[in-house]
Amino acid sequence: MTKNVRVRFAPSPTGPLHIGGVRTALFNYLFAKKHNGTFVLRIEDTDQNRYVEGAENYIVDALNWCNMPFDEGPGKNEKFGPYRQSERKHLYKAYAEKLIASGNAYYAFDTAESLDFHRKDHESKGKTFIYNWHNRLKLSNSLSLNAEEVKAKLDAGEDYVIRFKSPQDETLHLTDIIRGNMKIDTNVLDDKVLFKSDGMPTYHLANIVDDHLMEISHVIRGEEWLPSLALHFQLYKAFEWDAPEFAHLPLILKPTGKGKLSKRDGDKLGFPVFPLQWEDPKSNDVSRGYKEDGYFPEAMINFLSFLGWNPGTEQEIFNLNELINTFDLSRVNKAGARFDPDKTKWFNHHYMQEQNNDELAKVFKAQRVELADIDTQYIAMAVGLIKERATFISDFWDLTHFFFNAPNSYDEKASKKAIKEGTSDLMNELISIINANTDFTVETLQTEIKGWITAKEIGFGKVMMPLRLALVGALQGPDVFDIMYMIGKNETVKRIKNIVNTI
Numbered sequence: 001m002t003k004n005v006r007v008r009f010a011p012s013p014t015g016p017l018h019i020g021g022v023r024t025a026l027f028n029y030l031f032a033k034k035h036n037g038t039f040v041l042r043i044e045d046t047d048q049n050r051y052v053e054g055a056e057n058y059i060v061d062a063l064n065w066c067n068m069p070f071d072e073g074p075g076k077n078e079k080f081g082p083y084r085q086s087e088r089k090h091l092y093k094a095y096a097e098k099l100i101a102s103g104n105a106y107y108a109f110d111t112a113e114s115l116d117f118h119r120k121d122h123e124s125k126g127k128t129f130i131y132n133w134h135n136r137l138k139l140s141n142s143l144s145l146n147a148e149e150v151k152a153k154l155d156a157g158e159d160y161v162i163r164f165k166s167p168q169d170e171t172l173h174l175t176d177i178i179r180g181n182m183k184i185d186t187n188v189l190d191d192k193v194l195f196k197s198d199g200m201p202t203y204h205l206a207n208i209v210d211d212h213l214m215e216i217s218h219v220i221r222g223e224e225w226l227p228s229l230a231l232h233f234q235l236y237k238a239f240e241w242d243a244p245e246f247a248h249l250p251l252i253l254k255p256t257g258k259g260k261l262s263k264r265d266g267d268k269l270g271f272p273v274f275p276l277q278w279e280d281p282k283s284n285d286v287s288r289g290y291k292e293d294g295y296f297p298e299a300m301i302n303f304l305s306f307l308g309w310n311p312g313t314e315q316e317i318f319n320l321n322e323l324i325n326t327f328d329l330s331r332v333n334k335a336g337a338r339f340d341p342d343k344t345k346w347f348n349h350h351y352m353q354e355q356n357n358d359e360l361a362k363v364f365k366a367q368r369v370e371l372a373d374i375d376t377q378y379i380a381m382a383v384g385l386i387k388e389r390a391t392f393i394s395d396f397w398d399l400t401h402f403f404f405n406a407p408n409s410y411d412e413k414a415s416k417k418a419i420k421e422g423t424s425d426l427m428n429e430l431i432s433i434i435n436a437n438t439d440f441t442v443e444t445l446q447t448e449i450k451g452w453i454t455a456k457e458i459g460f461g462k463v464m465m466p467l468r469l470a471l472v473g474a475l476q477g478p479d480v481f482d483i484m485y486m487i488g489k490n491e492t493v494k495r496i497k498n499i500v501n502t503i
């Protein structure tokens with residue numbers, strides 16, 4: 001690729017960032033890094049009525065947590081700043097007027113009431129109202145009015161919009177990296193509003209102008225923007241600018257595979273759809289996030305990368321650098337990608353095994369008051385023995401509690417299975433062997449106890465099951481000899497005596 005790659009992620013600060021937006025950011029980030037390009041963050045806040053306090057900071061925090069910080073954006077390397085559209089609004093009017101001067105746009109003075117009348121009139125006749133070539137000369141605009149009438153309306157301060165003049169009887173030939181070649185009949189396109197008399201542009205004008213001024217080379221965005229491609233293509237042509245290359249990503253679908261994934265699906269099925277927890281500043285409602293639910297950012301990035309893309313191999317585990325090296329837009333699918341909550345857990349379980357035990361122990365300790373006085377290194381050793389069974393750090397307590405507290409009861413079903421006639425005698429004999437042990441290590445314990453069982457010519461289950469029950473309170477947990485070593489000789493003997501007394 002010879003051109004200087006510059007891509008942008010351009011969310012609106014209207015609330016928390018949906019994972020669909022994170023996936024869009026990820027694909028932009030991977031593409032930029034693969035081609036030694038620049039990943040730009042632009043905040044598209046032209047719709048101030050929908051602006052939500054704290055949403056911009058949330059977007060930045062989410063990108064940083066996912067380990068894909070922007071290269072250029074608000075407050076960072078502002079080569080083409082400002083990067084908030086609300087701070088760029090002084091730029092757009094001149095470009096809208098340039099389109100009017102070139103005959104590619106026009107002033108429209110139609111009131112909301114007038115447009116509503118036309119819509120209802122069309123509906124009554126079984127038609128759809130479209131503001132374009134077939135009726136624009138019958139409506140109130142600078143194409144149907146003379147120059148003096150237009151000037152008078154503007155001088156009087158009448159409300160207006162600037163509409164793009166979509167051509168008649170033309171066929172647009174569009175190209176999308178993912179979708180391929182497309183043909184669009186301009187007769188079915190409406191004359192979109194580009195600019196309003198309140199001084200604010202619509203998304204379409206601001207988007208094109210900013211992408212041009214920021215020298216964006218590739219626009220990688222969601223499928224929902226595909227219907228806008230024809231207008232954006234025409235705007236580049238009208239301005240006589242070179243258009244960037246476009247790639248429209250497939251939708252992320254519900255777990256059923258039908259319909260777009262929404263927050264409601266997450267609430268219903270018990271999984272988050274936001275990267276970080278979000279508290280609505282107006283309602284104070286709290287929405288769960290992947291971070292707070294115990295997902296590792298590496299796991300989230302890995303599973304998001306497979307929503308619409310595949311490497312063409314059987315490999316599923318990719319760290320960020322591997323994704324950068326492997327990612328190719330040509331392997332992004334057109335069809336929607338089904339979201340699988342169980343697969344996200346599978347990825348998290350994998351990345352759990354790669355985490356540092358000491359770091360996991362610190363987080364685990366901070367989550368449980370019961371561990372406040374326990375040595376972090378001891379907790380780390382316990383974590384190392386059980387994490388292969390865990391998907392989240394929140395799973396740790398159920399898997400490790402016996403390392404910190406002796407059982408005060410025994411699982412009823414396990415007790416019936418483990419405790420038989422003669423169990424008390426075997427446990428008392430086992431206590432004697434343990435007390436006689438002078439090298440309380442995993443290896444020595446294993447050798448001595450297994451040797452004793454073999455010499456007595458009894459089944460291993462007759463000793464090992466009640467021993468595990470004594471130590472854990474249930475027939476679960478890591479290797480019995482690891483547990484004994486961890487809790488020490490005195491505690492081991494104490495727990496075996498407790499179960500003997502209970503029997």
